[in-house]
Amino acid sequence: MRQTIEATIDEQGNVRLLQPIQLSKPRRAYVTILADEQDIPETALLSEAVLAGDWDRPEEDAAWSHLHPAPVHLDWGQVRSVVEAAASELNWNVEISIDTAENLIVVSVPENQDDLMVETEFDFYALIMKQLSQDVFKTINFFFVSDSD
Numbered sequence: 001m002r003q004t005i006e007a008t009i010d011e012q013g014n015v016r017l018l019q020p021i022q023l024s025k026p027r028r029a030y031v032t033i034l035a036d037e038q039d040i041p042e043t044a045l046l047s048e049a050v051l052a053g054d055w056d057r058p059e060e061d062a063a064w065s066h067l068h069p070a071p072v073h074l075d076w077g078q079v080r081s082v083v084e085a086a087a088s089e090l091n092w093n094v095e096i097s098i099d100t101a102e103n104l105i106v107v108s109v110p111e112n113q114d115d116l117m118v119e120t121e122f123d124f125y126a127l128i129m130k131q132l133s134q135d136v137f138k139t140i141n142f143f144f145v146s147d148s149d
Contacts, residue, residue, distance in 0.1 A: 087107070090120045093110060102141065
């Protein structure tokens with residue numbers, strides 16, 4: 001499962017985690033370099049406050065409400081069944097885990113099935129979309145993890 005850990009990076013690129021972490025084996029990681037507050041132009045910071053005062057009003061929310069989609073209720077039991085059926089139909093031998101708080105489905109793919117998964121990934125999505133509405137499908141985030149990672 002994905003984890004976000006706060007860290008600092010020095011000028012030489014050395015990463016120092018700000019909290020301890022225990023892993024069962026070495027794992028890949030993505031590092032995102034965040035802007036230092038000193039790097040943000042003062043005019044942008046000043047503009048943010050002015051715009052927030054103008055935009056963060058009930059009248060603005062009402063005026064733009066037609067652009068906010070209605071919340072979609074996810075039946076995670078149904079979603080799991082549909083995803084597992086799609087994986088089975090494509091002969092994927094995968095482990096599926098769901099993080100409902102993040103609307104995230106993690107598909108763990110054995111190393112020997114990487115090629116099959118790549119060749120049939122669009123078929124996987126198509127099979128799922130046949131069973132779920134487009135609104136439901138669009139709210140789900142898929143994350144594929146290979147044992148070879």
